[in-house]
Structures are given as structure tokens and as C-alpha cells.
Amino acid sequence: MSKKENEFVELDHGGGGFKSAEIIGDIRSIMNFTGKWKNCEDDSAVFFLGKKGHLVFTTDAFIVDPLFFPGGDIGKISMCGTINDLAVMGADPLGISLSIVMEEGFPREDLRKIIKSIDKISKESGVPVVTGDTKVTEKGKIDKIEITTAGVGIAQKVIKNSGMKAGDLIISSGDLGEHAVTLLATRFNYKTKLKSDCGPMNHELKKVREFLTSCKDPTRGGVGANLVEMAEKSKVKVILQEKELPYKKETKAVSEILGIDIFSLASEGRFIASVRPKDAERVLKILQKFNPEAKVIGKASKGKGVFLENELGGFRPIEMPKGKLIPRIC
Amino acid sequence: MSKKENEFVELDHGGGGFKSAEIIGDIRSIMNFTGKWKNCEDDSAVFFLGKKGHLVFTTDAFIVDPLFFPGGDIGKISMCGTINDLAVMGADPLGISLSIVMEEGFPREDLRKIIKSIDKISKESGVPVVTGDTKVTEKGKIDKIEITTAGVGIAQKVIKNSGMKAGDLIISSGDLGEHAVTLLATRFNYKTKLKSDCGPMNHELKKVREFLTSCKDPTRGGVGANLVEMAEKSKVKVILQEKELPYKKETKAVSEILGIDIFSLASEGRFIASVRPKDAERVLKILQKFNPEAKVIGKASKGKGVFLENELGGFRPIEMPKGKLIPRIC
Numbered sequence: 001m002s003k004k005e006n007e008f009v010e011l012d013h014g015g016g017g018f019k020s021a022e023i024i025g026d027i028r029s030i031m032n033f034t035g036k037w038k039n040c041e042d043d044s045a046v047f048f049l050g051k052k053g054h055l056v057f058t059t060d061a062f063i064v065d066p067l068f069f070p071g072g073d074i075g076k077i078s079m080c081g082t083i084n085d086l087a088v089m090g091a092d093p094l095g096i097s098l099s100i101v102m103e104e105g106f107p108r109e110d111l112r113k114i115i116k117s118i119d120k121i122s123k124e125s126g127v128p129v130v131t132g133d134t135k136v137t138e139k140g141k142i143d144k145i146e147i148t149t150a151g152v153g154i155a156q157k158v159i160k161n162s163g164m165k166a167g168d169l170i171i172s173s174g175d176l177g178e179h180a181v182t183l184l185a186t187r188f189n190y191k192t193k194l195k196s197d198c199g200p201m202n203h204e205l206k207k208v209r210e211f212l213t214s215c216k217d218p219t220r221g222g223v224g225a226n227l228v229e230m231a232e233k234s235k236v237k238v239i240l241q242e243k244e245l246p247y248k249k250e251t252k253a254v255s256e257i258l259g260i261d262i263f264s265l266a267s268e269g270r271f272i273a274s275v276r277p278k279d280a281e282r283v284l285k286i287l288q289k290f291n292p293e294a295k296v297i298g299k300a301s302k303g304k305g306v307f308l309e310n311e312l313g314g315f316r317p318i319e320m321p322k323g324k325l326i327p328r329i330c
Numbered sequence: 331m332s333k334k335e336n337e338f339v340e341l342d343h344g345g346g347g348f349k350s351a352e353i354i355g356d357i358r359s360i361m362n363f364t365g366k367w368k369n370c371e372d373d374s375a376v377f378f379l380g381k382k383g384h385l386v387f388t389t390d391a392f393i394v395d396p397l398f399f400p401g402g403d404i405g406k407i408s409m410c411g412t413i414n415d416l417a418v419m420g421a422d423p424l425g426i427s428l429s430i431v432m433e434e435g436f437p438r439e440d441l442r443k444i445i446k447s448i449d450k451i452s453k454e455s456g457v458p459v460v461t462g463d464t465k466v467t468e469k470g471k472i473d474k475i476e477i478t479t480a481g482v483g484i485a486q487k488v489i490k491n492s493g494m495k496a497g498d499l500i501i502s503s504g505d506l507g508e509h510a511v512t513l514l515a516t517r518f519n520y521k522t523k524l525k526s527d528c529g530p531m532n533h534e535l536k537k538v539r540e541f542l543t544s545c546k547d548p549t550r551g552g553v554g555a556n557l558v559e560m561a562e563k564s565k566v567k568v569i570l571q572e573k574e575l576p577y578k579k580e581t582k583a584v585s586e587i588l589g590i591d592i593f594s595l596a597s598e599g600r601f602i603a604s605v606r607p608k609d610a611e612r613v614l615k616i617l618q619k620f621n622p623e624a625k626v627i628g629k630a631s632k633g634k635g636v637f638l639e640n641e642l643g644g645f646r647p648i649e650m651p652k653g654k655l656i657p658r659i660c
Contacts, residue, residue, distance in 0.1 A: 007438040013466050027428070027445055027462060037425055037460050045460035047424060047482075052382055057482055059427035061465045063472070094377060095367055097389035098357070099478045108337040115357055130367050130375035132357060133478075135391045136343045142393070143471040148429045148463075150480030152377075152387055 042161045043085040054158050056091040059150040069186045071196030075114035079121035080200050082151040087202040088215045091153030095130035099148040104139045125200035163214040164234035168274035170298040174291035175246040177265030181254040199269035204290040208283045215273040224263030227306050228320045237303030242310045246293045264321040372491045373415040386421040389480040399516045401526030405444035409451040410530050412481040417532040418545045421483030425460035429478040434469045455530035493544040494564035498604035500628040504621035505576040507595030511584040529599035534620040538613045545603040554593030557636050558650045567633030572640045576623045594651045
């Protein structure tokens with residue numbers, strides 16, 4: 001038996017870091033972007049529709065533990081994840097598909113709560129759930145419930161991960177990482193005042209998207225994995241200012257207690273974007289109406305890599321997270 | 331505690347029969363088809379795009395046991411299920427999203443086989459996989475692998491479940507139910523010559539769709555659940571001719587041995603459609619090039635319900651399957 005035949009999927013393969021890229025590579029190798037599909041390496045795939053603009057299409061699977069947490073639940077995150085993947089591409093989300101797989105014995109009251117939460121986000125975002133599928137498995141074949149959403153949207157101008165230019169300023173739409181630490185704290189019964197940042201971003205992105213040269217939501221893999229990817233695709237160097245990074249004190253504290261790299265913490269209602277310096281003030285003014293913590297956190301320049309500059313002028317590289325990041329939270 | 335709070339999801343809720351309708355009702359209640367979305371109660375949702383036609387959007391989740399079976403595997407069925415849901419609506423499928431959730435320890439060799447099979451169907455059907463998501467859960471949180479696909483397509487003329495008219499002839503595109511009995515026989519280690527009928531139908535549907543007044547693929551719930559739904563939505567009565575029903579001898583035999591209602595057996599590469607009598611011959615001629623078993627199996631008339639007429643002229647009603655249909659096979 002060859003070595004290949006002895007290989008097994010590892011948890012790290014799904015963490016959004018270096019190992020993920022390996023298995024996603026296996027899967028991407030079969031994608032054949034024929035005809036009018038393009039740009040399929042970003043958060044969504046894009047199909048050129050002519051005068052109507054671009055059809056944007058994406059999907060996300062959600063296994064969340066715990067199902068209910070401060071600030072959200074698996075229903076809310078399933079909606080926001082897909083709405084946001086469309087919105088960061090510059091699209092107006094048109095509709096969501098909802099696929100639910102549950103184990104036999106799942107409480108219908110919990111299912112109703114999850115559906116109510118989906119409905120709330122649908123109304124808040126203005127994005128309807130338009131099609132779906134429901135499967136029930138024998139007890140033990142799935143842990144409680146798994147939700148997969150897909151979404152379609154229309155974009156006039158597509159925002160690419162690769163659009164960052166030397167000289168651009170890097171903006172965070174708000175404080176980061178609170179979603180990840182909230183889920184972890186809840187799972188470990190660690191009491192905090194933290195609340196998931198999970199939320200739909202289509203309304204705020206609609207107001208600023210014309211000014212963004214690149215945009216991505218730092219979910220799985222956190223700002224670390226996501227900025228490294230953006231910088232690499234854009235062929236620029238990014239320097240972040242440590243003192244400007246919008247992590248709440250409690251987010252920092254919990255991540256230190258749990259020994260987790262703060263740059264790997266997922267957010268579910270924040271985006272990282274680049275803008276031309278002349279547009280930065282206008283963009284920030286708009287974003288701060290949605291979240292006062294929106295700010296410039298760094299700058300792109302010629303070169304490669306992502307670096308953190310501390311207050312003493314020292315630099316350290318931020319790398320694609322390696323190995324097991326954190327337990328599955330999104 | 332009220333009775334409601336004590337309710338749990340049952341296996342029957344996912345079987346495609348009467349009980350499924352109950353939980354799908356809970357979920358459908360939140361769907362708010364705003365704006366240009368319509369016809370969302372069929373296999374796919376439809377969004378009016380103007381001159382470009384209609385955007386058709388659908389999703390399907392797949393938990394299949396066994397993962398590999400004669401004639402297919404979970405990868406093939408995940409592609410065909412979604413391609414066919416678009417095709418029966420009259421659409422040309424544009425692209426597929428592929429979401430894979432695996433447990434830690436899943437053999438990478440099996441994953442490669444599944445991906446290869448997805449690739450084969452993608453090439454055969456001409457429908458690319460354009461976006462995806464991969465998650466890995468801790469061991470035991472999911473039974474091996476779950477795949478959810480969603481699909482988008484464009485239809486010039488949408489075929490509705492409700493379009494059957496009194497006088498229409500009912501056509502089956504081929505022999506029925508072989509997928510279901512193949513999976514069951516494989517699961518029970520019962521040796522047969524059966525092979526799943528799983529396959530993409532977009533090419534054959536493209537050639538006949540202009541003549542179809544209604545169309546549906548009898549997957550979950552089989553011809554029973556699906557024809558009952560079509561007749562109900564179309565407000566017609568359907569009479570099937572028992573002697574015309576295209577079940578292979580071995581399909582019949584295995585379903586009898588296992589004690590399963592033959593009308594509840596799923597196919598994954600067949601459709602049931604209605605046509606005006608004047609178009610029947612032309613449609614059959616085309617379909618028989620793809621499958622010689624394509625034939626007229628019944629007729630729609632004024633009234634309600636679905637009935638089976640035997641060779642002696644006796645009638646028995648075919649009803650929406652109740653209770654647990656068969657183990658999860660699609």
C-alpha cells in the first residue's frame with residue numbers, strides 16, 4: 001500500500017490555515033471554470049450576466065458547538081456567513097438556500113428557535129430564504145444539527161481579494177475576534193461579558209463598496225490567514241500597526257488565557273478592506289455609524305508578506321496559521 | 331411544559347412523505363418571497379431576470395449509506411441531484427457549489443475517489459463546480475461525510491409542478507426505482523445485478539423541455555409522493571396503468587423481499603412529466619434515444635387524486651407515503 005492510501009483527513013485540514021489549503025487544493029483541482037465563470041478563488045464565484053452585472057454565488061457549511069451562544073446561534077451564523085460572503089464581493093444578496101441535516105431526536109423547540117433566528121436575520125438583511133432541503137439521520141449519525149447555506153447575489157462591480165494596491169490603507173470595519181472567543185468561553189463555561197459579533201454586513205457594505213479596492217471577512221483563520229491571502233493575491237506587503245488593532249481588552253484576555261493566537265480568531269460580522277488614501281476618511285465616517293471601532297489598521301506597500309509593527313518600531317511577520325487553530329466554531 | 335416543548339424530530343420527518351411536509355412547513359413559514367422571487371415551492375426557486383430569462387436556484391443535502399454503491403457514490407449523487415433539480419424546472423444548469431463536511435480520520439483515498447466522481451459528472455453534464463466549502467469535525471460528530479450542493483441555472487421557460495392539464499399524458503423517462511433498491515441491497519449485503527440509475531438529465535431534458543407541461547424527478551418519496559404532489563398542485567386526477575409501469579423485474583423482486591412500497595422507491599436519474607397528447611410521440615422518440623424504457627405510464631383528467639388501474643379495470647388510490655419510508659438513501 002502506498003503512503004497516499006494511508007492518509008486520513010485531519011482536523012487541521014478544516015481549520016482555515018495552512019493545512020486547509022492542502023485539501024482545498026485537492027478539491028479545487030477539479031473545478032473547471034468554463035465559459036463566463038471567473039474569479040472563483042475568492043469568497044464567491046462570479047458569472048458575467050452582461051448588462052445585468054455579475055451573478056455571485058457562494059456556499060458555507062456550519063457545524064457549531066454550542067448551538068446557542070451569547071449574541072447568536074447556528075441559524076444566525078448560517079445566514080450571516082453566506083450573506084457576508086456575497087456582500088464582501090460587492091454584491092447585493094438576492095436569496096439564500098437553506099439545507100438542514102438533523103439527527104433523529106433533535107428537539108423541535110430548538111429547531112423552532114433556530115428557524116426564528118434565521119427569519120430575524122432574513123428580515124434585518126432584507127435577504128429572503130427561497131429554497132431549501134431538510135434531512136433527518138439516524139441518531140448518532142450527526143451531532144445534533146448541521147446547516148449549509150448557499151447564496152446568490154448581483155454585483156455591478158466585483159471586489160476582488162487581489163485588488164489591494166501599494167499605498168492603500170487597510171481598514172477594519174470594527175473590533176475583531178469577539179465571535180471566536182465568545183464561542184470558546186461558552187464552550188468552556190467561562191463567564192465573560194463577551195458577545196459574538198455575528199451580523200449581516202450587506203447594508204454597510206452597500207454604502208462603501210464603491211471605494212474598496214479589496215475586501216474580505218476574516219472568518220475561519222482570522223485576520224492572520226485572511227490578510228496573508230489578500231496580500232499574496234494582490235502581490236503587496238501589508239504592515240499592521242499593533243497599537244491600532246481593534247481587539248477588545250476582554251477578547252485579548254480570553255485569547256491569552258486559552259493560549260490562542262489573536263490573529264487566528266474568527267469574526268462573523270466584520271470585514272477587512274483596502275482603500276485609496278484619498279477615500280479613507282469618507283469610508284471611515286460611514287462605517288463608524290455602524291460600528292464606532294471602524295478604523296485604519298495598516299498600510300499596503302511594495303513587497304510581500306504581512307508584518308506587525310509595534311510601538312517601538314519593531315516588526316514581526318504574521319504568517320498563515322499552521323496546525324490546529326481552535327475548536328470548530330464557524 | 332407544553333406538549334410542543336416535548337416534541338422531537340423523528341426519522342419520518344426526513345423521509346419525503348407525509349411527515350416531511352410537517353417539518354418543511356415549519357421551515358417554509360419563514361420564507362418570504364419578496365420582489366422577483368416566485369414559484370419557490372417546486373424543486374427550485376425562480377427569480378425573474380428580465381430578457382436574460384429566469385435565474386433558477388436550488389439545494390440538496392446528501393447523507394448516503396453506503397458511500398459507494400453499484401452505479402455511483404455520494405459524489406455522483408450530490409452532483410446529479412442538484413443538476414436534475416435545475417433541469418426539471420426547464421433550466422440550463424450554470425454552476426454548482428460543493429460543501430463537504432467530513433469527520434477527522436476520513437480516508438483521503440475515499441475523498442479522492444468521491445472528488446473524481448464529482449469531476450466525471452461535471453464533465454459529462456458540462457456543469458462546472460464553481461465554489462465550495464470544506465469543514466472537518468471531530469471524530470464521531472458526523473458519520474463519515476456529508477455533502478451539500480446548491481446550483482444555479484437559467485431558464486427561458488420555467489416548467490412548474492402545477493402545469494399538468496386534464497388530457498395530458500404522463501411520461502416516465504425510464505425504468506424506475508433502481509437507485510433505491512440498489513442502495514438497500516448493497517446495505518444488506520444482498521447480491522443483485524442492480525445498478526443505481528443515478529445520472530445527470532440536463533442533456534435529455536434540454537431536448538424535450540419545450541413540450542413538457544410539468545416535470546419532476548421522483549427522488550425522495552418516489553413516484554408516489556411526487557405524482558401526488560404534482561396532481562394536487564395541478565388540480566387534476568392522474569390514472570396510472572399498472573401494466574405500463576417501468577419497474578425492472580429485479581427491482582420489483584427486491585422491493586417485495588424488503589417489504590417496501592414500490593411507489594416510494596427513489597430514482598436519481600429519471601423524471602416524470604406530462605405532455606399534450608399531440609406531442610407525446612415526438613417526446614418519446616427523443617427520450618428513448620437516452621433510455622429505451624421511456625414510455626407513457628398514465629393520463630391526467632378532471633378530478634383529484636392519483637390512482638393505479640390494473641389490467642382488470644380495478645382502481646386503487648396511490649397516497650403520499652406515511653411514516654418511515656426506507657432507510658436514508660438519498
